[in-house]
Amino acid sequence: MNAEKSALQLQTDQYIVNVGPQHPSTHGGAHLQTVLDGEIIVDTVVKLGYVHRSVEKIAESKTFTQFIPYTARLDYLSGCLPPLAYTQAVEKLLNISPTERSEYIRVIMAEFSRISSHLLCIGSLALDLGATTACIYCVRDREQIMDMFEMVGGQRLLLSFLRVGGVSHDLPENFYPAARRFIKELPKMIDEYHAIITGNEILQKRLKGVGRLSAEDALAYGVTGPNLRASGFDYDIRRDDPYGIYDRFKFEVPIDSGGDAWARYLVRVEELIQSARIIEQALDSLPEGDICAKTPRLLKAPENQDIYHHIESSKGELGFYIVGAAGKDKPHRLHVRAPSFINLQVLPMMCKGAKFQDLITNIATLDPVLGEADR
Amino acid sequence: MDLWFTNIANYIVQFLMSWGLPYFWADLILLIIQWACVLAIVVLDVIILIWLERKAAGFIQMRLGPNRLGPFGIFQTIADAIKLMTKEDIIPNKVDKWIFLTAPLFMIFISVMLYLVLPIGEDLAVVDLDVGLLYFLSLSSLTTICVLMAGWGSNNKWSLMGAMRAVAQMITYEVPLILSLLGIVMITGSLRLSDIVAAQSHVWFIIMQPLALICYFIAATAELNRGPFDMPEAEQELTAGAYTEYTGMRWALFFLAEYTNLVAVSALFACLFLGGWHGPFLPQWLWIPIKTYAVICVFFWIKWTSPRIRMDHLMSFSWKVLIPLSLLNIVLTGFGIEIFAWVRGL
Numbered sequence: 035m036n037a038e039k040s041a042l043q044l045q046t047d048q049y050i051v052n053v054g055p056q057h058p059s060t061h062g063g064a065h066l067q068t069v070l071d072g073e074i075i076v077d078t079v080v081k082l083g084y085v086h087r088s089v090e091k092i093a094e095s096k097t098f099t100q101f102i103p104y105t106a107r108l109d110y111l112s113g114c115l116p117p118l119a120y121t122q123a124v125e126k127l128l129n130i131s132p133t134e135r136s137e138y139i140r141v142i143m144a145e146f147s148r149i150s151s152h153l154l155c156i157g158s159l160a161l162d163l164g165a166t167t168a169c170i171y172c173v174r175d176r177e178q179i180m181d182m183f184e185m186v187g188g189q190r191l192l193l194s195f196l197r198v199g200g201v202s203h204d205l206p207e208n209f210y211p212a213a214r215r216f217i218k219e220l221p222k223m224i225d226e227y228h229a230i231i232t233g234n235e236i237l238q239k240r241l242k243g244v245g246r247l248s249a250e251d252a253l254a255y256g257v258t259g260p261n262l263r264a265s266g267f268d269y270d271i272r273r274d275d276p277y278g279i280y281d282r283f284k285f286e287v288p289i290d291s292g293g294d295a296w297a298r299y300l301v302r303v304e305e306l307i308q309s310a311r312i313i314e315q316a317l318d319s320l321p322e323g324d325i326c327a328k329t330p331r332l333l334k335a336p337e338n339q340d341i342y343h344h345i346e347s348s349k350g351e352l353g354f355y356i357v358g359a360a361g362k363d364k365p366h367r368l369h370v371r372a373p374s375f376i377n378l379q380v381l382p383m384m385c386k387g388a389k390f391q392d393l394i395t396n397i398a399t400l401d402p403v404l405g406e407a408d409r
Numbered sequence: 410m411d412l413w414f415t416n417i418a419n420y421i422v423q424f425l426m427s428w429g430l431p432y433f434w435a436d437l438i439l440l441i442i443q444w445a446c447v448l449a450i451v452v453l454d455v456i457i458l459i460w461l462e463r464k465a466a467g468f469i470q471m472r473l474g475p476n477r478l479g480p481f482g483i484f485q486t487i488a489d490a491i492k493l494m495t496k497e498d499i500i501p502n503k504v505d506k507w508i509f510l511t512a513p514l515f516m517i518f519i520s521v522m523l524y525l526v527l528p529i530g531e532d533l534a535v536v537d538l539d540v541g542l543l544y545f546l547s548l549s550s551l552t553t554i555c556v557l558m559a560g561w562g563s564n565n566k567w568s569l570m571g572a573m574r575a576v577a578q579m580i581t582y583e584v585p586l587i588l589s590l591l592g593i594v595m596i597t598g599s600l601r602l603s604d605i606v607a608a609q610s611h612v613w614f615i616i617m618q619p620l621a622l623i624c625y626f627i628a629a630t631a632e633l634n635r636g637p638f639d640m641p642e643a644e645q646e647l648t649a650g651a652y653t654e655y656t657g658m659r660w661a662l663f664f665l666a667e668y669t670n671l672v673a674v675s676a677l678f679a680c681l682f683l684g685g686w687h688g689p690f691l692p693q694w695l696w697i698p699i700k701t702y703a704v705i706c707v708f709f710w711i712k713w714t715s716p717r718i719r720m721d722h723l724m725s726f727s728w729k730v731l732i733p734l735s736l737l738n739i740v741l742t743g744f745g746i747e748i749f750a751w752v753r754g755l
Contacts, residue, residue, distance in 0.1 A: 058648060073574075170472070239718075
């Protein structure tokens with residue numbers, strides 16, 4: 035607020051440019067009030083709320099099962115991840131344990147969601163920097179995952195086939211060869227990205243040293259996910275606080291000490307490989323059995339209890355805080371810890387003194403989804 | 410075959426004079442016909458080029474590009490043109506009306522004027538000025554003013570930012586553009602474009618002036634606001650830069666001018682470095698379009714495979730790399746001429 039006020043009083047040649055809410059590169063309806071001095075950014079004020087749909091309030095009037103499709107509309111680019119966080123939170127509240135097979139299916143779908151989200155992040159980063167072709171390459175490969183989602187849930191983007199206690203139906207037969215083929219082709223795709231994105235000198239110059247975020251600042255602001263790991267802080271909930279069956283898989287957590295846009299890009303590319311590793315292991319050890327645990331038709335919270343469950347979403351720590359009331363089939367109150375919202379808070383700090391074009395780079399590498407930030 | 414067009418022109422003049430017209434008027438009518446031809450070529454070129462660019466982009470991005478209207482979607486551009494012409498012409502309330510309205514007209518006018526000096530064959534230019542190269546370069550730098558007019562007149566911050574970027578960029582790249590061509594002028598000793606092409610009958614300047622070629626090509630890309638240097642438009646940052654407030658046909662005029670410039674600069678490139686009308690088998694007036702389109706395809710290729718450069722990198726690249734290189738080229742050319750003369754004298 036302060037910056038806005040002082041900027042309006044300025045009599046010098048500084049001026050305010052409203053980047054968004056209708057702007058091609060704000061990744062949705064973000065509104066960045068930017069104070070510019072020529073091409074140099076003096077200050078940025080992030081204004082959110084353009085995609086606010088009061089999802090948290092809706093949760094209070096929907097039963098636990100009815101709310102699942104709404105979660106998919108939070109981070110609409112990561113398919114299964116928000117429903118996964120929510121269903122696991124409800125399971126924690128209701129003391130339900132999902133079946134073995136469904137746990138594996140969830141891991142496979144969650145990691146595919148992460149890959150699709152990261153592919154789109156890399157692609158839109160390239161697009162925001164003007165490399166249209168590189169974006170098309172990423173979107174082309176993401177298309178394969180979208181096709182797999184369609185096979186599984188009938189929906190390409192907003193997949194909500196997760197249920198409390200398992201999943202709604204089994205993976206179809208044609209899913210396995212498609213998944214195997216994607217895992218096999220992924221290294222080749224990444225080589226292509228390296229050729230067209232990583233190896234490009236203009237792009238390197240635009241990413242290296244831009245939007246530097248130190249690990250201390252990142253922690254102070256509560257930044258999580260790939261953005262935190264790119265600042266050199268080694269934290270991944272999948273490994274440090276395993277949920278579901280993540281403790282059964284071998285994978286590495288890529289970190290980079292650079293803290294700049296270049297590091298954030300590289301960490302995401304590296305995470306593609308690690309996600310593929312997890313999927314491969316899960317596919318190999320997929321057990322037979324039921325896909326959903328026996329649950330009562332109407333799920334009711336057993337006692338007055340607050341629970342918090344967090345997962346490593348593609349954007350960072352995605353958490354659901356549910357206040358359950360005894361005997362009720364709806365949450366008394368629900369709060370979403372949205373990583374996109376919290377990650378966006380560092381944007382003004384990162385952009386101060388940078389060039390206007392770096393603002394676009396910084397938003398793209400922070401990778402916010404406004405559906406999640408505004409809720 | 411080489412002289413087809415010259416013969417037609419001579420025939421027209423003779424035909425008019427046989428009616429008793431004095432030579433001056435006959436020549437003037439011929440000039441008007443030539444102007445009309447230039448305009449027709451420009452429009453036709455742009456229609457083909459927009460289609461070609463979309464096809465090339467589709468090829469690079471592994472998609473089909475336009476493929477619905479006519480064979481290979483070749484009529485797509487015509488449909489687009491009709492759409493643009495029938496669109497509402499919005500003039501926002503707060504714009505500086507005269508500047509806003511005249512900017513696209515000046516832009517297209519200047520772009521078409523560039524064609525007058527381009528020699529399409531031996532003795533086949535509309536006006537073969539003895540300072541043709543100077544005329545071309547000075548006129549093409551005038552487009553800067555049109556972009557500035559569009560940006561300033563729109564009374565929009567995005568437009569103004571785009572226009573400021575355009576001015577900074579075009580003025581910066583004007584310097585290496587001209588300096589890189591000085592080597593050729595030193596060798597030929599003439600600014601007349603037909604002289605420069607005639608001097609390449611044995612060796613093209615692409616071989617004699619490789620350094621100048623690189624400098625000129627990069628500077629020309631920046632001058633055209635294309636490829637990695639499309640800063641003034643930069644739709645991901647500035648929505649549409651200087652052209653944000655333009656709609657329908659006015660916007661289309663800028664678009665038209667951009668492609669017209671592209672063809673003119675590529676044709677100049679063909680004349681200066683690729684031997685102009687010289688080539689085996691085919692008639693002269695076919696070689697120029699072939700070479701021009703080859704150069705244009707390289708422009709497409711660069712544009713669709715590279716990201717946009719940052720403004721400050723762009724400026725420092727020109728001042729720290731391109732200008733020293735083009736100055737070096739002048740020095741090397743000077744030494745080359747002296748050594749060549751000395752060897753000849755032996």
